[in-house]
Amino acid sequence: xxxxxxxxxxxxxxxxxxxxxxxxxxxxxxxxxxxxxxxxxxxxxxxxxxxxxxxxxxxxxxxxxxxxxxxxxxxxxxxxxxxxxxxxxxxxxxxxxxxxxxxxxxxxxxxxxxxxxxxxxxxxxxxxxxxxxxxxxxxxxxxxxxxxxxxxxxxxxxxxxxxxxxxxxxxxxxxxxxxxxxxxxxxxxxxxxxxxxxxxxxxxxxxxxxxxxxxxxxxxxxxxxxxxxxxxxxxxxxxxxxxxxxxxxxxxxxxxxxxxxxxxxxxxxxxxxxxxxxxxxxxxxxxxxxxxxxxxxxxxxxxxxxxxxxxxxxxxxxxxxxxxxxxxxxxxxxxxxxxxxxxxxxxxxxxxxxxxxxxxxx
Amino acid sequence: xxxxxxxxxxxxxxxxxxxxxxxxxxxxxxxxxxxxxxxxxxxxxxxxxxxxxxxxxxxxxxxxxxxxxxxxxxxxxxxxxxxxxxxxxxxxxxxxxxxxxxxxxxxxxxxxxxxxxxxxxxxxxxxxxxxxxxxxxxxxxxxxxxxxxxxxxxxxxxxxxxxxxxxxxxxxxxxxxxxxxxxxxxxxxxxxxxxxxxxxxxxxxxxxxxxxxxxxxxxxxxxxxxxxxxxxxxxxxxxxxxxxxxxxxxxxxxxxxxxxxxxxxxxxxxxxxxxxxxxxxxxxxxxx
Numbered sequence: 001x002x003x004x005x006x007x008x009x010x011x012x013x014x015x016x017x018x019x020x021x022x023x024x025x026x027x028x029x030x031x032x033x034x035x036x037x038x039x040x041x042x043x044x045x046x047x048x049x050x051x052x053x054x055x056x057x058x059x060x061x062x063x064x065x066x067x068x069x070x071x072x073x074x075x076x077x078x079x080x081x082x083x084x085x086x087x088x089x090x091x092x093x094x095x096x097x098x099x100x101x102x103x104x105x106x107x108x109x110x111x112x113x114x115x116x117x118x119x120x121x122x123x124x125x126x127x128x129x130x131x132x133x134x135x136x137x138x139x140x141x142x143x144x145x146x147x148x149x150x151x152x153x154x155x156x157x158x159x160x161x162x163x164x165x166x167x168x169x170x171x172x173x174x175x176x177x178x179x180x181x182x183x184x185x186x187x188x189x190x191x192x193x194x195x196x197x198x199x200x201x202x203x204x205x206x207x208x209x210x211x212x213x214x215x216x217x218x219x220x221x222x223x224x225x226x227x228x229x230x231x232x233x234x235x236x237x238x239x240x241x242x243x244x245x246x247x248x249x250x251x252x253x254x255x256x257x258x259x260x261x262x263x264x265x266x267x268x269x270x271x272x273x274x275x276x277x278x279x280x281x282x283x284x285x286x287x288x289x290x291x292x293x294x295x296x297x298x299x300x301x302x303x304x305x306x307x308x309x310x311x312x313x314x315x316x317x318x319x320x321x322x323x324x325x326x327x328x329x330x331x332x333x334x335x336x337x338x339x340x341x342x343x344x345x346x347x348x349x350x351x352x353x354x355x356x357x358x359x360x361x362x
Numbered sequence: 363x364x365x366x367x368x369x370x371x372x373x374x375x376x377x378x379x380x381x382x383x384x385x386x387x388x389x390x391x392x393x394x395x396x397x398x399x400x401x402x403x404x405x406x407x408x409x410x411x412x413x414x415x416x417x418x419x420x421x422x423x424x425x426x427x428x429x430x431x432x433x434x435x436x437x438x439x440x441x442x443x444x445x446x447x448x449x450x451x452x453x454x455x456x457x458x459x460x461x462x463x464x465x466x467x468x469x470x471x472x473x474x475x476x477x478x479x480x481x482x483x484x485x486x487x488x489x490x491x492x493x494x495x496x497x498x499x500x501x502x503x504x505x506x507x508x509x510x511x512x513x514x515x516x517x518x519x520x521x522x523x524x525x526x527x528x529x530x531x532x533x534x535x536x537x538x539x540x541x542x543x544x545x546x547x548x549x550x551x552x553x554x555x556x557x558x559x560x561x562x563x564x565x566x567x568x569x570x571x572x573x574x575x576x577x578x579x580x581x582x583x584x585x586x587x588x589x590x591x592x593x594x595x596x597x598x599x600x601x602x603x604x605x606x607x608x609x610x611x612x613x614x615x616x617x618x619x620x621x622x623x624x625x626x627x628x629x630x631x632x633x634x635x636x637x638x639x640x641x642x643x644x645x646x647x648x649x650x
């Protein structure tokens with residue numbers, strides 16, 4: 001159908017071209033564009049000078065239109081105008097067909113693209129990157145598919161604050177957000193296997209994630225087991241999609257967020273607070289342990305040193321230590337020497353006690 | 363005749379006529395569609411019908427011809443189609459409720475049967491939807507709540523698929539896969555009680571973590587005390603008599619010195635009353 005329209009537009013274009021009317025290159029837009037200027041035979045098809053372009057509706061237009069009409073009447077009333085025995089429109093047709101064939105036979109396939117070629121709707125082959133050649137348009141068609149691009153789907157889609165609650169294997173509820181990255185592995189499978197493949201991938205992702213989450217415990221799901229869940233869900237997705245023949249490769253599944261639901265998050269925070277305080281207790285105990293053992297070792301070593309000296313000269317060392325200690329002790333305290341035998345010393349206890357508060361006050 | 367051919371208007375008319383006839387004779391069948399050719403309302407043959415294991419390119423897709431005006435083409439999707447079930451509540455055997463959302467994938471394997479019974483794929487989807495609902499309700503209702511979450515879901519899904527397939531067969535369809543998309547606790551009291559359980563479980567965990575921490579701390583302290591004691595015992599055990607003396611000296615110094623404990627204010631004034639009989643004053647008394 002496009003071809004017919006194009007042909008008509010081209011014909012109209014070639015007629016007006018002859019007259020130099022306003023329907024020159026400016027008027028022959030649309031699909032007839034490639035061949036629109038081709039009606040002039042020996043002249044270049046694009047030779048229409050720009051100065052001839054006038055806006056439609058300008059006063060000159062009426063004159064041109066009358067001119068065109070007169071000539072058209074001449075043409076249809078008599079023979080087709082000819083040059084070298086061939087009608088102009090045949091040249092136009094030839095040029096148009098040539099351009100059509102060129103434009104629809106060569107296809108530039110980008111480095112990440114594949115071109116899926118169908119011959120009258122039937123899959124024929126897949127073009128790699130570079131310039132590919134096919135039969136012209138109505139016969140063969142090319143659908144370009146970007147196989148290098150990694151697409152991603154966010155679940156839950158839309159509002160990031162919306163909770164996506166999933167039940168874990170131990171009947172707890174968690175709020176999970178994740179991203180699926182995928183690419184097209186087999187362009188023809190991708191095109192022909194599934195009705196709406198993109199939506200299917202999203203649904204499969206949701207199903208797979210829930211199936212895997214139903215096998216793990218809450219602690220694994222929000223903590224250490226995440227990467228395992230990601231991997232298993234990705235694998236399960238791939239299996240399901242392969243079963244559909246989707247031609248899609250799951251590049252990876254990433255859990256962005258895996259938390260307890262808002263309603264219970266406080267209780268979870270209390271657990272981590274308990275962990276902190278337990279760790280604090282243990283740290284304090286370790287500090288105490290270090291102190292007390294170090295002190296024991298220090299004391300023991302000191303004793304060993306003194307004992308080593310003592311061993312060399314027991315009596316002298318013992319006396320020396322005794323006097324030194326007594327010296328230190330007695331030099332700092334009040335002393336009273338009482339001549340003991342036969343006398344019962346009178347001990348003025350209040351007097352002894354009296355200086356005590358003074359001393360404390362100092 | 364040549365006059366007609368020469369007249370561009372009649373030429374164009376002729377061309378349009380040819381195009382119409384060609385258009386209703388030839389058709390291109392894409393890979394994604396099956397075509398049932400219907401003659402006076404009666405399906406006569408199928409082009410590009412689905413056969414399992416066929417590669418694209420080897421199917422019946424492509425240019426086909428039929429009798430113009432007499433035979434019509436009915437397009438039927440060849441791809442895998444989707445039935446999405448509306449979310450519904452399922453009651454497990456232990457009277458727990460679960461909000462289930464599922465989908466099934468099917469494809470038309472018998473286009474003629476499908477054309478006769480349903481005409482369009484939308485109607486097949488509409489017909490399969492309640493079947494999917496009831497199959498899921500039946501299957502899930504036979505199991506306890508815990509089983510609905512367990513890995514044996516796979517078997518469950520196969521049962522549902524088989525149940526659906528018996529019905530889908532009538533529409534020339536084949537169910538490939540049934541999956542539970544979401545299985546949530548229903549809003550309200552069920553969810554709240556689940557949250558309550560999670561909360562208490564966490565509190566229990568928090569308590570146990572605290573207790574464990576205390577226990578470990580105590581063990582660490584006791585171990586350290588024991589080690590210190592053994593170090594002391596080993597060192598002082600070499601000569602208990604000397605230890606007694608040595609420790610007594612240290613103790614006197616600590617006890618009687620006003621500022622023995624470093625950095626602390628003196629704990630009180632000490633007055634010592636010595637008897638000349640004291641050993642310290644032995645020499646003070648002079649030799650006897």
